Amino acid sequence: MIELQDIYKSFGENDVLKGITTEFLPGKTNLIIGKSGSGKTVCIKCSIGLFEVNKGAVIYDGRNFTIMSKSEKKSVRKEIGMLFQGNALFDSMTVEENVRFPLDMFSKKTKAEKNARVDEVLERVELEEAHKKYPSEISGGMQKRVGIARAIVLQPRYLFCDEPNSGLDPQTALVIDELIKEITIEQNITTVINTHDMNSVMGIGDNILFIHEGHKHWQGSSEEILTSRNQELEDFIFASEFLKKLKNQQI
Amino acid sequence: MKFLFHFGRYVNMIFALFKKPERFRMYWKEYARQMNNIGVGSLIIVAFISVFVGAVTAIQFAYQIQGSAIPMWWVGFVVRDTMILELAPTISCLLLAGKVGSNISSELGSMRVNEQIDALQIMGVNVRSYLVGPKILAAVTVIPMLVIIAAFLGVYGGLIAGKLGGYVSATEYQLGVLDEFNPHYIKLMYIKAVVFAFTLTSVAAYQGFYVKGGAIEIGEASTRAVVFSSILILAFDYLIAAALL
Numbered sequence: 425m426i427e428l429q430d431i432y433k434s435f436g437e438n439d440v441l442k443g444i445t446t447e448f449l450p451g452k453t454n455l456i457i458g459k460s461g462s463g464k465t466v467c468i469k470c471s472i473g474l475f476e477v478n479k480g481a482v483i484y485d486g487r488n489f490t491i492m493s494k495s496e497k498k499s500v501r502k503e504i505g506m507l508f509q510g511n512a513l514f515d516s517m518t519v520e521e522n523v524r525f526p527l528d529m530f531s532k533k534t535k536a537e538k539n540a541r542v543d544e545v546l547e548r549v550e551l552e553e554a555h556k557k558y559p560s561e562i563s564g565g566m567q568k569r570v571g572i573a574r575a576i577v578l579q580p581r582y583l584f585c586d587e588p589n590s591g592l593d594p595q596t597a598l599v600i601d602e603l604i605k606e607i608t609i610e611q612n613i614t615t616v617i618n619t620h621d622m623n624s625v626m627g628i629g630d631n632i633l634f635i636h637e638g639h640k641h642w643q644g645s646s647e648e649i650l651t652s653r654n655q656e657l658e659d660f661i662f663a664s665e666f667l668k669k670l671k672n673q674q675i
Numbered sequence: 676m677k678f679l680f681h682f683g684r685y686v687n688m689i690f691a692l693f694k695k696p697e698r699f700r701m702y703w704k705e706y707a708r709q710m711n712n713i714g715v716g717s718l719i720i721v722a723f724i725s726v727f728v729g730a731v732t733a734i735q736f737a738y739q740i741q742g743s744a745i746p747m748w749w750v751g752f753v754v755r756d757t758m759i760l761e762l763a764p765t766i767s768c769l770l771l772a773g774k775v776g777s778n779i780s781s782e783l784g785s786m787r788v789n790e791q792i793d794a795l796q797i798m799g800v801n802v803r804s805y806l807v808g809p810k811i812l813a814a815v816t817v818i819p820m821l822v823i824i825a826a827f828l829g830v831y832g833g834l835i836a837g838k839l840g841g842y843v844s845a846t847e848y849q850l851g852v853l854d855e856f857n858p859h860y861i862k863l864m865y866i867k868a869v870v871f872a873f874t875l876t877s878v879a880a881y882q883g884f885y886v887k888g889g890a891i892e893i894g895e896a897s898t899r900a901v902v903f904s905s906i907l908i909l910a911f912d913y914l915i916a917a918a919l920l
Contacts, residue, residue, distance in 0.1 A: 472797055501799040512794035526798050529698050 425450055426471065426582060426614055431480035433463075433470050440466045442638040443480070450581075450614045453605050453628045457620055458635035459660060464618045467635060468584055471616065472504055473497055484582065502530055505575030505613075507585040507604075511567045513559040513574070519546070520555040523573045530578065545573040549603060565596035569603065576607060583608065585617040589624060597621060601628050622661060625649070634660070685881050691803040692811065706809040713775050713810075713876075714817030720774065721767050721821045722828050728762050729754055729829030730836030737842035747843045751851025754833035759860045760920075763826035765912050768871035771818060772904040776879035779810055780900035783883030784893035792884070807880040811873060818872035819865055826864060863919055870911050875904040 426448040433441040440463045448454040456464045469475040471482050473489060482489040484500055492500065513522050520542055527538045546552055549569040559567055568588060575583060585604060589597035605628045608615040619625065625632060629646035634657050636642075642654045649661055696702040736753045783806060786792050795802045830852060837843035843851075879900035886896045 474793055474796065498799045501797055504797055506794065506797045508790045508794060510789055512790040514791060529701050529798065529800060 425485055426616065427481075427483040428467070428471065429481040429483065431467070431470055431482070432478045433466055433475060434478055440638055441470065441477075441635075444633075444635065444638075444640050445480075446633050446640055446643060448614050448616050449631055451609060451612045452615070452630035453608050454614070454616045454631045454633070455625060455629045456616065456618045456633050456635060457625055457660070458641075460620070462635045463638050464620075464635055465586060468586055468616065468618050472506065472584055473501070502578065503581045505578070505580035505583045507568070507571045507575050507583070507588055509587040509590050511559070511571040513567060513570055515559055518556050518558055519551065519562065519570050522559070522570055523577050526574065526578050541577060545577050548576075548607070549573045564591050565593075565600065568592065568596075568600050572600075572603060572607070576611070576613075579611065581613060583613045583615040585615065585619075587619055587621075588617060589619060589621040594623060597623060598627065604628070625661065636660075681881075684885065685877070688803050688807065688881055688884065689877060691801065692808040694801050694804045696804065697800060702805065702809055705805065706813050709809050709813035710817050712778075713771075713814050714821060717771055717774055717821060718824070721770065721825050724766065724770060725758075725763065725825035725828040726832035726835070728766055729758055729832030732757050732762065732829070733833030733836045734840055734842070737837060737840065741842070746847075748847040748851040748854070750833065750837050750843045751830075751848040752854050753851070755830050755852045755856075756860065758826045758829035758833075759864050760916075761912075763829055764822045764864050764867035764871060765908065767822050767825045768818065768868070768875060768908050769905055771821070771872075772875040772879075772908060773901050775814065776875045776900045776904050777897040779876060779879040780883035780897045781893055783807075783880060784886035784896050787884065787886045788889055788893060803884065807877070807884060810880055811876045814872040814876040815869055819868035822864060822868040863915070866919065867912065867915055870915065871908045874907045874911060878904040878907060 428444050428446050428448075431441050431444040432439070444463075444467060456467055458464050466475060470477045473482075477490060480490070484503075487500065489497065489500055514525065517525065523545060524538060524542050527533065527541060531538065531541075533541065543552075546555065549572050551566060551569050551573065554562055554566060554570070559570065562570070583604075588600050588604060592600065601624050604615060604617065607613065617624065617628075626646050626649070629649075632642075632644060632646065632649065633640060634642040634654070636656045642652060642657045644652065649657065652658065733750050733754050737747065737750050740747070740749060783792075786806070792802050792806070795805065834845060834848045834852075837848050838845060879897075882896040882900040882903070883893075886892050
């Protein structure tokens with residue numbers, strides 16, 4: 425479990441996060457949603473230590489990440505997998521080398537064991553045929569899957585996904601969502617997804633945190649969204665006329 | 676104030692290179708890859724330019740002393756010393772500041788902009804040490820080798836030009852090349868090559884590593900890398916010459 429305790433983060437005069445307190449649960453897909461510029465990405469980057477928080481604490485299963493030394497943070501980071509919005513795959517490496525990189529860098533497994541693990545995760549994300557291809561030679565959806573494979577190859581306890589569906593067609597986005605959800609359940613990972621894709625919100629949102637103007641404005645499940653009385657949340661989720669009609673029908 | 680900020684961050688980056696590698700074999704692999712990129716990748720251009728620099732030096736010196744009391748075998752002597760002391764290290768490294776420096780800067784800049792550096796950091800990799808360290812170490816290893824090759828080829832280029840232009844015979848040129856050779860000059864050339872190699876790679880890496888923005892900023896960082904490292908190479912050239920000659 426990851427706990428955010430009264431997190432504040434500002435850049436100069438711009439206060440981005442203003443006292444976020446929440447819990448991200450293991451085995452669940454925890455979503456952070458909000459308008460562009462609401463502080464979703466900053467929240468994720470504060471959680472993984474890419475940004476230092478101004479105030480508050482990030483707790484990983486009882487371990488206060490905020491006050492850890494650099495070496496302690498490093499060891500926690502080895503338990504974290506991250507899928508980036510732009511995938512952040514290494515262009516000069518093949519798919520196999522990309523996935524293998526964390527193993528080569530940190531694992532003490534033998535070469536055969538590493539090969540087996542790479543095969544296993546590539547099979548899990550259904551990319552058995554793409555071993556020797558370079559990121560530039562595969563589609564956006566496949567790149568996402570390589571990103572997921574690289575993120576889970578070291579069997580992380582925590583998985584962060586920054587806009588995993590950006591730039592994907594709706595069908596591929598659903599496949600990626602399902603894949604993340606399945607892996608989360610299979611491996612009992614604490615998964616945190618930053619998204620503003622409504623299909624993801626309604627499809628895989630076990631625990632949804634809605635950030636509005638830097639504050640935690642609402643938290644609940646995808647079912648609870650439909651009955652929430654939160655005006656900002658409703659305005660955000662059901663922004664289009666089509667979705668408003670759909671919601672009324674659902675209720 | 677801005678200068679102090681950049682200087683402090685640069686020094687901080689350099690100190691970070693000395694941290695213990697997470698996995699020595701991965702650093703070694705990266706070091707070998709960089710030696711290939713910097714060394715083998717630059718060999719032809721450095722060789723090509725050195726031959727012409729030596730040739731031009733020979734022709735210009737021969738032209739200056741034509742009809743004077745100075746014997747023509749001095750052409751070999753002057754080309755040798757000029758190549759070893761100045762042209763091989765300085766011209767080669769200025770060239771490499773453009774080729775290797777801009778390459779390093781844009782590679783790291785792209786990695787920063789595409790979040791690849793963030794990805795490494797989250798994995799727990801010491802990014803400055805892993806991405807910058809092998810580049811600097813590889814440059815400091817292979818650039819002196821390139822400079823030695825450049826010096827040889829420059830002297831050889833002088834011989835070809837001297838002979839083709841009818842200024843000096845091969846025997847006379849050889850006499851000049853072997854005359855009063857001072858081994859200290861080789862040491863000086865090596866020191867220059869190491870200092871220039873460190874300067875051009877570390878400045879380029881610094882510019883690329885801390886890029887913020889997109890394609891335009893990466894381009895600007897590459898330009899700054901070439902300009903700053905060229906200026907610093909010439910400044911260090913003067914300081915080394917003043918201190919060691």
